Structure formats: C-alpha cells, structure tokens
Amino acid sequence: MGVEIKIENLTKSFGKDLIWKGVTLTVPAGEICVMLGPSGTGKSVLLKTLIGLLKPNEGSVIIEGVDIANCSEKDLYEIRKLFGVLFQDGAMFGSMNLYDNVAFPLREHTKKSESDIRKIVMEKMDLVGLIGAEYKLPGEISGGMRKRAGLARALVLDPEIVLFDEPDSGLDPVRTSFLNQLIVDLNAQIDATFVIVTHDVNSCRTVPDNIGLLYHKHLAMFGPREMLLSSEEPVVRQFLNAQRVGPIGMSEEKDADELAAESDQELPPLPPIPLQLAPSNGIPRRAQRPPGEWCRLNGITPPPGSFMSQNAGLAPGS
Amino acid sequence: MATLTPAKALAPIGTAGKLFAFALDVIRALFKRPFQLREFLQQSWFIASVTIIPTALVAIPFGAVIALQVGGLIKQFGAESFTGSASVLAVVRNAGPIATALLVAGAGGSAIAADLGARKIREELDAMMVLGIDPIQRLVVPRVLACMLVAVFLNGLVSVVGVAGGYFFNVVLQDGTPGAYLASFTALAQLADIWQGLLKALVFGMIAAIVACYMGMNAGGGPKGVGDAVNQSVVITFLLLFVVNFVMSALYFQLVPQKTGG
Ligand SMILES: Nc1ncnc2c1ncn2[C@@H]1O[C@H](COP(=O)(O)OP(=O)(O)OP(=O)(O)O)[C@@H](O)[C@H]1O
Ligand SMILES: [Mg+2]
Numbered sequence: 001m002g003v004e005i006k007i008e009n010l011t012k013s014f015g016k017d018l019i020w021k022g023v024t025l026t027v028p029a030g031e032i033c034v035m036l037g038p039s040g041t042g043k044s045v046l047l048k049t050l051i052g053l054l055k056p057n058e059g060s061v062i063i064e065g066v067d068i069a070n071c072s073e074k075d076l077y078e079i080r081k082l083f084g085v086l087f088q089d090g091a092m093f094g095s096m097n098l099y100d101n102v103a104f105p106l107r108e109h110t111k112k113s114e115s116d117i118r119k120i121v122m123e124k125m126d127l128v129g130l131i132g133a134e135y136k137l138p139g140e141i142s143g144g145m146r147k148r149a150g151l152a153r154a155l156v157l158d159p160e161i162v163l164f165d166e167p168d169s170g171l172d173p174v175r176t177s178f179l180n181q182l183i184v185d186l187n188a189q190i191d192a193t194f195v196i197v198t199h200d201v202n203s204c205r206t207v208p209d210n211i212g213l214l215y216h217k218h219l220a221m222f223g224p225r226e227m228l229l230s231s232e233e234p235v236v237r238q239f240l241n242a243q244r245v246g247p248i249g250m251s252e253e254k255d256a257d258e259l260a261a262e263s264d265q266e267l268p269p270l271p272p273i274p275l276q277l278a279p280s281n282g283i284p285r286r287a288q289r290p291p292g293e294w295c296r297l298n299g300i301t302p303p304p305g306s307f308m309s310q311n312a313g314l315a316p317g318s
Numbered sequence: 319m320a321t322l323t324p325a326k327a328l329a330p331i332g333t334a335g336k337l338f339a340f341a342l343d344v345i346r347a348l349f350k351r352p353f354q355l356r357e358f359l360q361q362s363w364f365i366a367s368v369t370i371i372p373t374a375l376v377a378i379p380f381g382a383v384i385a386l387q388v389g390g391l392i393k394q395f396g397a398e399s400f401t402g403s404a405s406v407l408a409v410v411r412n413a414g415p416i417a418t419a420l421l422v423a424g425a426g427g428s429a430i431a432a433d434l435g436a437r438k439i440r441e442e443l444d445a446m447m448v449l450g451i452d453p454i455q456r457l458v459v460p461r462v463l464a465c466m467l468v469a470v471f472l473n474g475l476v477s478v479v480g481v482a483g484g485y486f487f488n489v490v491l492q493d494g495t496p497g498a499y500l501a502s503f504t505a506l507a508q509l510a511d512i513w514q515g516l517l518k519a520l521v522f523g524m525i526a527a528i529v530a531c532y533m534g535m536n537a538g539g540g541p542k543g544v545g546d547a548v549n550q551s552v553v554i555t556f557l558l559l560f561v562v563n564f565v566m567s568a569l570y571f572q573l574v575p576q577k578t579g580g
Contacts, residue, residue: 051448053447077450080448081450085448089441091444091445093442093446094440108451150445
C-alpha cells in the first residue's frame with residue numbers, strides 16, 4: 001500500500017566534510033518523489049541513509065514507526081524487507097547470471113518452489129524488457145541493461161518503498177521515456193512509495209508528484225511538482241529549467257563577480273508546466289492530482305501555456 | 319600539508335579496534351544458520367587452487383635450506399645421529415607454519431581482499447545488505463573457515479615436502495644414512511609438535527582471512543582503493559602473523575615439556 005517516509009533534521013558529514021545538513025521532508029505514502037541536485041550534492045548519500053547503509057550524524061528517518069538512523073541491526077534487516085533499491089550502477093552480483101540475480105531475493109526470503117520463482121522472475125524480466133538475456137553475466141551486458149536488471153531485482157519482492165538511484169543515467173532517450181512510463185505504471189500497479197534520484201530535468205518535470213532539490217549542503221526546496229515548477233526561487237528556477245543564468249555555477253556556486261555580471265541579464269520567462277505522465281492504461285494513479293489543482297488551491301497563476309501537453313517546457317533536444 | 323595531527327597519529331589504533339570488532343562480528347556470525355556450505359566449498363577449492371602449487375614450490379627449497387644448515391651445524395657438533403630429528407623439528411615447528419602463513423596471506427588473502435574489494439566498489443555488498451542479507455555471514459564466514467581448512471592442509475603439505483626435501487639433501491647429497499635419518503625422527507620431536515603446528519596453521523588461516531575480508535569490505539575510492547586494500551591486507555597480515563607466531567612458539571615452549579634427546 002506504500003509507506004510514508006519521514007525525514008527529520010538529517011545531517012551527514014564524512015569527517016570534516018559536511019554533505020548536507022538539516023534535511024527535513026516527508027514523502028507521503030504511495031507518491032512518486034524526485035530528488036534533484038547538482039552532481040556531488042549527496043543525493044546517493046541521502047538514499048543510502050534512507051536504507052540505513054550510512055548512519056547520519058544527526059536526525060532521524062522514520063518508517064513505520066522505526067527510526068532507521070538509530071535502530072538495532074536486527075530491526076534494520078527486518079525493515080529493509082520493505083525496500084526495493086536500484087543502485088546507480090545496478091549492483092548486480094557479478095558471479096551470478098541475470099536470472100539468478102533476480103531470483104536471489106526470492107530464494108533467500110521466500111519458500112517458493114523453483115517453478116513459482118521462474119514465473120515471477122520471467123514476469124519481472126519481461127517488465128524491464130530483458131527476456132532473452134537471462135543467462136548472461138552482468139559483466140557481459142551494457143550499463144543500461146544492468147540497470148534494468150537491477151530494477152527487476154528491486155521489484156521482485158513487491159516492495160512498499162522503491163528507491164531509484166539515477167534510473168535514467170546511461171540510458172538512451174527512448175529507453176528513458178519508456179522507463180519513465182514504466183515507473184508511473186508500476187506506481188499505479190503496486191502503489192508503493194517511490195523515491196527517485198535523477199539529473200534528468202525532463203523526467204523530473206513530468207514524472208513525480210513531489211520534487212526536492214538538494215543544493216549547497218541543504219535541501220533548498222521540497223514540495224508538490226507544480227509548486228517547484230512555478231517557483232521563482234533562483235536556484236530552483238535555474239535547475240528545473242536547465243539554465244546557465246542563476247546562482248549555480250560549473251563548480252557548485254558562482255562567485256560574486258560572475259553573479260554581478262549576470263545581474264543585468266534578463267531572466268527568461270518560466271516555461272509552461274507540462275502535464276504529468278499518466279499510466280498507460282489511462283486509469284489515474286491513487287496519488288495523482290488533477291492538473292493545476294495545486295496552483296489553483298494556492299492562488300498561483302501557472303506560466304502561460306501550462307497543462308496543455310506533456311512536452312511543454314521541456315529542455316531542447318527531447 | 320602532511321602535518322601529524324593527533325587524529326592522524328591515532329588512526330592506526332582506531333583501525334586496530336575496528337578490525338577487532340570485525341573479528342568479533344565474524345565469530346558471532348559463525349554460529350548463525352543457515353551455514354553457507356556451497357560458498358565454503360567453492361572458496362576452499364579456490365584458495366587451495368591458488369596456494370597449493372606455490373606452497374609446494376616454496377617448501378622444497380625451505381626443506382633443503384634447513385637440511386643444509388642444520389646438517390652442517392650438526393656435523394660441527396658431531397651429533398649426526400640427530401640430523402633427521404633436527405630438521406623435522408625445524409620444519410614442523412616453524413618452517414611449516416611460516417611458509418603456510420606467507421602463502422595463505424600472499425596468495426589466498428590477496429585474492430580474497432581483491433574479490434571483496436571489487437564487490438564493495440560495485441555496490442554489491444550494499445545491495446546484499448539491502449536485500450536483508452548479512453555479508454559477514456554470507457561471504458566472510460565461509461572464507462574464514464575455508465582459509466583455516468586450507469591452511470591446515472598447507473601446513474601438512476609443507477611438513478611432508480620439507481621433511482622429504484631434507485631427507486633428499488641429507489641422504490643423497492650429504493651422504494647421511496637413511497636409517498639414521500628416519501630413526502632419529504622421534505629423538506627430539508614429539509607428537510605435540512604436530513599439534514602446535516596444526517594449531518598455528520588454524521590461527522594463521524583465520525587471521526589472514528579476517529584481515530583480508532576486513533580490508534576488502536572497507537575498500538573505498540574506486541579501483542585504486544581495491545589495489546590499496548589488497549596491498550595493505552598482505553602487509554598487515556604478515557606483521558600480525560609473525561608476531562603471533564612468536565607468541566605461540568614462546569607459549570608452546572613454556573607449556574609443553576620438551577624432550578631432552580638421548
Ligand atoms: N563513503 C564515503 N566516504 C566519504 N565521502 C563520501 C562517501 N560517499 C560519498 N562521499 C562524498 O559525498 C559527496 C556526495 O556524494 P554522492 O555520491 O551522494 O553525490 P551525488 O549527488 O549522488 O552525485 P552524482 O549525481 O554524481 O551521483 C561526494 O563529495 C563524495 O565524495
Ligand atoms: Mg549519485
């Protein structure tokens with residue numbers, strides 16, 4: 001049914017190296033949430049903290065009443081059964097072929113017979129389009145295929161929470177849009193809570209219910225998709241519209257000179273907000289809201305041309 | 319740049335502490351079911367396959383050198399009747415365990431550290447933990463047991479090959495008499511020597527495997543991190559094994575009454 005993730009005042013540093021601080025957000029049960037941020041802002045670290053692979057220095061991550069950041073090893077292994085995780089590079093077990101990789105969680109945690117396992121594995125392999133590659137080793141396939149295999153493995157135990165670390169990096173644009181559709185369809189089907197880390201602004205504009213932006217060692221903004229897409233906040237606006245004008249520079253922040261040079265440049269107008277990607281069977285997801293609802297409720301006028309098409313305001317080249 | 323801050327100076331102590339904590343985790347996981355029999359057999363086979371041939375090759379010159387040295391020395395004393403016994407003692411008590419230690423750490427341990435290190439940087443270990451499986455129970459315990467088993471075998475191998483090499487040198491090259499060589503075996507050596515050799519091999523195998531697993535599982539920073547982990551694991555294991563060998567030998571002489579010959 002999906003489970004809520006409540007993150008409170010989370011701070012993480014490696015030695016003296018502060019990664020982020022004071023991150024507070026709640027991912028509502030069953031919704032799709034995308035975390036964005038420039039490279040190296042600790043998005044992967046945040047995901048790993050959510051599953052207890054890394055311990056935060058401060059704060060708590062509460063899932064079903066258990067604080068993952070401070071619970072015992074035993075509780076942790078128990079609560080992890082709720083999760084399906086897709087790692088940045090798939091993290092397939094190198095010594096097993098794809099079939100055994102996907103079957104692994106079933107063999108470990110269920111008492112299903114081999115024929116039942118075969119049925120489930122084949123269904124998941126079909127879902128991610130890997131039929132025919134079952135008996136390949138992870139070393140013999142492309143990065144994109146490894147990623148899809150990782151997704152199949154993450155889904156095999158019917159998780160309540162699915163974490164995706166950059167599902168779309170290393171995939172071609174066609175596969176990326178198939179994957180986005182797959183994510184939305186999956187959410188409609190299993191109603192799990194999805195947390196997706198990505199750089200891809202296009203996916204981020206159309207897929208999620210909520211968006212969070214990590215920037216400069218803190219959570220710059222977190223909220224409904226329409227709130228961030230209509231936001232005038234410089235960082236949010238620059239990142240979500242993939243612009244050069246704004247406070248983000250090539251290496252983290254721009255310095256004062258660069259910002260001053262930009263100050264007389266006209267900011268381009270906010271692009272229209274695209275329609276949210278709907279499940280392919282046309283039945284709305286449980287967490288889906290009517291287009292424009294948030295803007296209406298909050299008295300915000302969306303940029304002209306909003307909610308007309310799914311491609312509105314997409315970055316060029318897609 | 320490289321100033322010696324207290325934090326840096328104390329880092330080795332921290333590592334030693336973590337290594338010890340890791341060893342305790344391994345011992346605790348030893349008793350968790352289900353036991354990973356398949357992994358254990360695979361690893362035993364793997365470690366044996368990378369160590370047996372180098373061990374045999376090292377053991378022959380080891381036995382020969384000891385036979386030469388001991389043989390020469392003993393001639394000077396005029397106690398030829400003890401040659402066999404002396405080389406058995408030297409091989410079984412020390413050469414066997416030391417050669418085993420070198421090979422288990424150098425060949426077996428480095429292979430383990432490289433394997434686990436690669437899994438660590440590919441995030442396989444993270445994936446395993448997320449799938450609710452403890453890598454210590456799943457991967458480390460079978461490797462530690464496999465290393466101990468193989469170390470015992472290697473110790474036996476070194477002893478046999480070493481004694482045979484000693485026999486060859488003494489009888490064939492130094493004109494000793496076969497009967498005297500064999501007959502003197504029991505003059506100074508005793509059964510306890512074999513037991514202590516065995517025990518040493520077990521302990522060495524355990525230490526080598528635990529250090530290798532620890533270094534591998536804590537590799538970081540990409541492929542270079544794996545190389546560093548392998549390197550460090552071999553060096554640390556060598557240091558530890560020589561110290562432990564000394565301590566165990568000293569204890570052995572204190573605890574077990576020695577034969578006086580004759
Ligand atoms: N185990 C670790 N030990 C020390 N530092 C780490 C560790 N893991 C990550 N870091 C540091 O944390 C920072 C954030 O890393 P992270 O991988 O989370 O970035 P990211 O936002 O996922 O970037 P990308 O989008 O490129 O994947 C980096 O500066 C990295 O060096
Ligand atoms: Mg990352």
